[in-house]
Amino acid sequence: MNASPSHLDLLEAESIHIFREAAAQFRKPVLMYSIGKDSTVLLHLARKAFWPQKPPFPLLHVDTTWKFKEMIAFRDKTVKDFGLDLIVHINEDGIKRGINPVDHAPSIHTDVLKTQALKQALDKYGFDAAFGGARRDEEASRAKERVFSFRAAGHRWDPRKQRPEMWRLLNGRLGTGESVRVFPLSNWTEKDVWRYIVREKLDVVPLYFAAERPTIVRNGQILMVDDNRLKPKAGEEIKMRKIRFRTLGCYPLTAAIDSDADTIESVVLETLNAQTSERQGRLIDHDQAGAMEKKKQEGYF
Amino acid sequence: MTALALVPNAQVPKSEVRPVVQHTLERDLNGIVHLLTCGSVDDGKSTLIGRLLWDASDLYEDQRENVRKSGRKAADSDLPDYSMLLDGLVAEREQGITIDIAWKYFDTETRRFVIIDSPGHEQYTRNMASGASHADVAILLVDARAGVKRQTKRHAAILDLVGVKRVVLAVNKMDLAGYSEDVFRKIEADFRTLCWKFSFWDAVAIPLSAVYGENVARKATTMPWYQGPYLLEHLEKAPSHGTAFEGPFRLPVQTVLRDGVDFRGLAGTISSGSIKVGDEITDVLSGKKAKVERIATMSGDLPSAQAGQAIALQLDHDIDVSRGAVLAAPDSKPVAAQTIEGRFVWLSETAFDPRAGYLLRTVTDLIPVSNIEIKALLDLETMSSHPATHCGVNDIAIAKISLGRPAAIDLFGDISETGTLMLVDAITGASIAGGVATSVTAKSEQHGDGHFILTREMLANGLCRDLSLSSADREEFMRRANEAAILLRAAGVAVAIEPPPMIDDGMDPGL
Ligand SMILES: Nc1nc2c(ncn2[C@@H]2O[C@H](COP(=O)(O)OP(=O)(O)O)[C@@H](O)[C@H]2O)c(=O)[nH]1
Numbered sequence: 001m002n003a004s005p006s007h008l009d010l011l012e013a014e015s016i017h018i019f020r021e022a023a024a025q026f027r028k029p030v031l032m033y034s035i036g037k038d039s040t041v042l043l044h045l046a047r048k049a050f051w052p053q054k055p056p057f058p059l060l061h062v063d064t065t066w067k068f069k070e071m072i073a074f075r076d077k078t079v080k081d082f083g084l085d086l087i088v089h090i091n092e093d094g095i096k097r098g099i100n101p102v103d104h105a106p107s108i109h110t111d112v113l114k115t116q117a118l119k120q121a122l123d124k125y126g127f128d129a130a131f132g133g134a135r136r137d138e139e140a141s142r143a144k145e146r147v148f149s150f151r152a153a154g155h156r157w158d159p160r161k162q163r164p165e166m167w168r169l170l171n172g173r174l175g176t177g178e179s180v181r182v183f184p185l186s187n188w189t190e191k192d193v194w195r196y197i198v199r200e201k202l203d204v205v206p207l208y209f210a211a212e213r214p215t216i217v218r219n220g221q222i223l224m225v226d227d228n229r230l231k232p233k234a235g236e237e238i239k240m241r242k243i244r245f246r247t248l249g250c251y252p253l254t255a256a257i258d259s260d261a262d263t264i265e266s267v268v269l270e271t272l273n274a275q276t277s278e279r280q281g282r283l284i285d286h287d288q289a290g291a292m293e294k295k296k297q298e299g300y301f
Numbered sequence: 302m303t304a305l306a307l308v309p310n311a312q313v314p315k316s317e318v319r320p321v322v323q324h325t326l327e328r329d330l331n332g333i334v335h336l337l338t339c340g341s342v343d344d345g346k347s348t349l350i351g352r353l354l355w356d357a358s359d360l361y362e363d364q365r366e367n368v369r370k371s372g373r374k375a376a377d378s379d380l381p382d383y384s385m386l387l388d389g390l391v392a393e394r395e396q397g398i399t400i401d402i403a404w405k406y407f408d409t410e411t412r413r414f415v416i417i418d419s420p421g422h423e424q425y426t427r428n429m430a431s432g433a434s435h436a437d438v439a440i441l442l443v444d445a446r447a448g449v450k451r452q453t454k455r456h457a458a459i460l461d462l463v464g465v466k467r468v469v470l471a472v473n474k475m476d477l478a479g480y481s482e483d484v485f486r487k488i489e490a491d492f493r494t495l496c497w498k499f500s501f502w503d504a505v506a507i508p509l510s511a512v513y514g515e516n517v518a519r520k521a522t523t524m525p526w527y528q529g530p531y532l533l534e535h536l537e538k539a540p541s542h543g544t545a546f547e548g549p550f551r552l553p554v555q556t557v558l559r560d561g562v563d564f565r566g567l568a569g570t571i572s573s574g575s576i577k578v579g580d581e582i583t584d585v586l587s588g589k590k591a592k593v594e595r596i597a598t599m600s601g602d603l604p605s606a607q608a609g610q611a612i613a614l615q616l617d618h619d620i621d622v623s624r625g626a627v628l629a630a631p632d633s634k635p636v637a638a639q640t641i642e643g644r645f646v647w648l649s650e651t652a653f654d655p656r657a658g659y660l661l662r663t664v665t666d667l668i669p670v671s672n673i674e675i676k677a678l679l680d681l682e683t684m685s686s687h688p689a690t691h692c693g694v695n696d697i698a699i700a701k702i703s704l705g706r707p708a709a710i711d712l713f714g715d716i717s718e719t720g721t722l723m724l725v726d727a728i729t730g731a732s733i734a735g736g737v738a739t740s741v742t743a744k745s746e747q748h749g750d751g752h753f754i755l756t757r758e759m760l761a762n763g764l765c766r767d768l769s770l771s772s773a774d775r776e777e778f779m780r781r782a783n784e785a786a787i788l789l790r791a792a793g794v795a796v797a798i799e800p801p802p803m804i805d806d807g808m809d810p811g812l
Contacts, residue, residue: 005609006329007413010543016611017570020555021665024624049568049611051599052560136404143403164427164648166434166463166735167721168570171662173730187415189406191359195329274361 008196012045015184018147018170019049019131022182023056025172026129029182030087032118033059035071036248037204038133038185040078041193044202045184046131047082058085060121060130064113065090066101066250068226074205089121101252102230109250119155122179129172129180137189147186153177194268208267210244210259221255246271332541333413335435337465339456340442345473348375349442349511350416351383356518357533358407358414360386375512383511387418402432412537426459426681426695430646431735434463434721437542440532442471445478445508449491451682458681461499462644462697464717464737467539468496470506471532475524476513482526498684500714503539507532543609549633550574550582551711551719553664554626558613566597566613567622569665572718574630576614577605583631584622585709590631591616625666627709627719635719637707638741643722644679645698645736651726652693658727658787661702664718667725669705669786671752671797676701698734705786705798713737727787753789755782756799 005013022029031046033039046055061075079086094112101109122130136143148170152158161178163171172180185193197204214225216236223230224245225238230252232238243256244267261267340346354360355368364386373382387405405416419425419432433439439460441453449470460468470492478484489506496504507516508527515521516531530538551572558566576582576593583590595615596603606612614628622628627635647653659670677686679697692698702724713720717737724734761768764781768774782798789796 004332004541004544006331007333007541008329010333010541010609013543013570013609013611017555020568020611024556024665048599050556050558051613052564052566052597053558137406143405144401163732164431164735165732166431166723168572168664168718169662169721169723169735171723171725171730171732173660173662173667173725173727175729175731178730187404187406191408199329 008192008199011188011192012048012196014187015045016049017168018182018184018186019046019055021170022129022131022148022172022180022184023050025170026174026180028125028127029057029129029131030060030122030125030127031055031057031131032133033061033075033086034133034248035061035067035075035205036133037193037197037208038135040202040204041188041196042131042133042185043078043082043084044200054083057131058087060087060089060125060127062114062117062121063088063090064101064109064117064250065095066109066113066229066252068205068207068224068248068251068254070207071205071248074203078203087121087125089117089124091117091120100229101250106253109253122155127179128174129182131182131184133185134181134183135185135188135190135193145183145186147183148172149181149183151179151181155179191272194271198264198268204264205248207245207248209264210242210262210267212240212242213256214238215241215243215256222257223254224251224256226251330408330413331411331537332544333415333437334536334539335415335417335437335542336536337417337419337429337433337436337439337460338442339429339433339439339460340473341444341450341452344442344444345511346442347384347387348382349440349471349473349509349517351386352511352514352517353533354386354407355381355383356514357409359409360407378512380512401428402435409533409537412541414536426455426697427646427648429456430459430463431648433460433465434735436460436465438467438469438536438539439465440469440471442473443488445472445474445484445488448488449495454495455681457495457499458684461501462646462737463735464713466500466502468501468504469532469535470504472506472508473511475508475515476510480508480510480515480521480523482524485524485527505529505535507535545573545608545716545718546575548573548608548716550576550580550628550630551635551716552576552582552612552614552628553666553709553719554622554624554628555665556624557622564597564615565619566595566615567626567628568611568613569628570611571606571608572627572664573608573716575605575607581631582614582616582628583634584620584626584628585634585637586626586707587620587622589620589622591618591620593617625663625708627664627711629709635709635711635716636741637743638704638710638738639707639744640701640703640742641710641722641738642676642699642701642740643713643736643738645692645700645722645724645734647692647694647696647698647734649726649731649733650694651731651733653691653698656790658790659733660725660727660783661704661708662723662725663708663710664721666708668708669727669783669798670702670724671705671786671790672703672795673724674701675699699739700736705783705796707743710738710741712741713739727783753794753796754799755786755789755796760785 091113099112146162146165150161215222216232216238244259245256261270338346368381368385375382403418407414417432417435419428472485472488485508492506508524509516515523518533520531552569554567555569558568578593580593593614594617596606597613661668661670675690675692675698677699678689679686711719720738722736723732726733760782765778768778786796786798
């Protein structure tokens with residue numbers, strides 16, 4: 001009795017509290033599942049919050065059709081193992097128009113196949129709340145994000161519509177046309193996510209572990225050639241290389257790092273003691289200045 | 302003032318600068334402390350936090366390199382400008398969000414610290430109040446050459462209002478005051494006088510120099526006359542967030558979890574106290590009692606649980622409790638309140654409107670308000686109140702609220718979490734005012750004298766004729782009742798709703 005809780009115990013309890021509040025306050029929530037480590041933790045916490053019931057909402061994966069094959073396999077296995085409902089949404093119109101991350105600017109690809117696609121899916125099913133794995137420590141522009149982040153009609157993020165949050169009170173009463181993004185991991189750091197994965201013995205996509213993989217080097221970044229849609233240009237050569245990923249997204253937009261860390265323990269130690277912050281691996285972030293801020297206004301997360 | 306002030310010198314680590322934090326897999330930190338810093342512009346807030354990060358945290362090497370490379374220097378020294386480490390936050394300040402709090406996270410050897418950054422000028426009462434409501438410890442910053450100012454008093458009053466119990470007066474820029482004991486003692490005495498007015502549990506003054514790191518992350522070498530803790534030492538020993546183990550048991554029920562016919566778990570986060578299997582609990586709204594049979598979590602059943610833990614309680618018999626109830630120790634329970642008086646920080650740009658529809662949110666309940674009377678406004682500098690009937694943004698209002706039905710509420714001064722309130726606009730859903738309950742009464746005062754009662758029978762025969770008794774329909778029943786009450790109130794009719802049928806599907810009763 002009265003043993004002090006560790007910081008992970010406190011973060012876990014807070015996230016469970018947020019999940020339960022949102023599920024009680026909103027009519028039709030959904031969990032935005034993007035298969036990576038943050039989603040893995042998010043899903044685990046959702047399962048804890050409603051156990052012994054299953055989470056009372058489906059998972060939504062917005063598939064750009066450019067995810068690593070191993071991500072899709074992991075997604076399908078997770079859903080089957082835990083008996084969850086999964087909705088996969090693809091922006092068919094964008095695919096028909098031939099939008100892709102190899103020939104188009106990353107920002108166009110992301111906008112059409114991710115941001116627009118997400119809005120389509122939320123509208124199609126009429127979800128009024130969407131759980132996401134965003135953390136405040138990811139990015140300066142997220143440092144002020146609320147736990148319940150309001151979106152006006154058309155999914156627009158309007159700074160004046162954001163509500164003050166005090167104590168443990170979460171106010172989710174929606175005005176006309178409003179919907180909400182809910183961020184149960186708001187107060188977690190990247191390090192917490194990894195430590196928690198180790199503590200709770202969670203499975204993650206094998207791409208986080210080092211292995212020999214076919215790669216090319218483009219603009220100084222190591223990219224994995226996951227299928228033949230990424231074609232080497234003149235001077236580029238496909239080479240096997242021992243790499244792993246710190247974050248996961250569309251494979252032509254996700255840079256790998258050289259690493260020998262092939263167990264969860266070695267990956268986590270390497271991450272915990274890393275000397276640079278995580279988003280370096282995500283190419284879309286370098287695409288334009290203030291990109292995150294803009295993406296937020298447009299409803300990217 | 303505090304046991305910490307008695308820590309003998311010999312226990313203070315001798316090392317000048319702490320080693321860079323090395324991470325191991327096993328390391329779980331000893332809890333979380335949320336820190337709020339308040340001070341006037343130029344007192345050295347950014348420099349102090351920056352120096353704390355520099356000396357004691359797990360900054361990435363590229364972040365340190367940026368500061369070194371910039372060539373910017375702190376004050377007249379040869380040291381790097383530590384305040385740059387907070388630049389990211391400051392630059393983001395002008396996003397136009399009405400009420401802005403930026404959150405920053407860092408780890409020392411033993412602790413997770415969360416810096417809550419909220420602008421604290423006079424016009425920002427609501428900003429500071431909403432930031433402070435999350436703080437475990439507040440650092441009041443003053444310049445040693447200026448001492449305690451009017452602004453410091455205002456800040457202390459806001460901290461007290463929202464329930465911050467631990468306050469540190471950081472007397473900064475001691476280097477510019479010759480590290481003089483006399484200067485510090487005089488400021489410390491003023492601070493003590495100031496603290497008498499408030500209900501802080503722990504208030505300590507520390508002389509320091511943010512630029513030179515004196516008494517920040519190590520013991521000062523320049524102030525041998527000071528025997529107390531240095532800042533980080535004090536912060537690492539402060540109780541962590543979510544450790545209100547001592548008070549009476551409270552579990553605001555968020556939702557009811559089921560598994561077949563055998564399991565019905567009342568799920569929520571313990572606000573206060575602790576519970577073990579076999580303990581008796583009561584629900585003040587229904588007056589029913591039961592014993593705890595299981596404390597269930599996905600990781601396994603627990604023999605006991607305490608404040609801060611998210612659990613589900615299975616009782617020995619079904620007492621039909623639903624979301625919004627607060628389970629409590631039978632010998633010390635909340636009030637099934639119909640009338641409350643509280644202090645509210647007005648957060649909204651829209652002023653109080655006696656004809657508007659409001660709802661009151663507690664931790665897990667949402668209750669229609671049948672009447673609000675503004676009684677006075679509080680002057681933060683003198684802590685005196687002045688009669689008033691209206692209030693607007695940044696005001697601290699003393700208000701009396703009559704509820705459309707009873708809700709389980711504690712006095713904030715007794716059990717803080719279950720005494721917190723949020724006034725909500727019934728139409729837009731916006732958060733209008735954050736408040737704390739200072740007096741709660743079970744009996745409705747105005748019932749009978751001119752109150753129109755929306756009875757269940759009346760609703761069932763008319764507005765809700767199409768609804769069945771299924772749980773989804775019962776929720777819709779309540780929603781319509783609330784909306785009808787809001788419309789009537791907007792039309793100037795004082796109205797109350799007959800208490801709802803029991804809803805046990807975990808949905809928000811007010812919706
Ligand atoms: N001499 C001296 N100057 C300081 C100290 N702390 C801060 N300053 C200087 O005071 C000025 C304001 O500091 P800053 O951290 O930006 O203040 P803020 O506006 O409260 O965030 C800067 O020029 C700092 O270098 C200190 O302990 N000693």
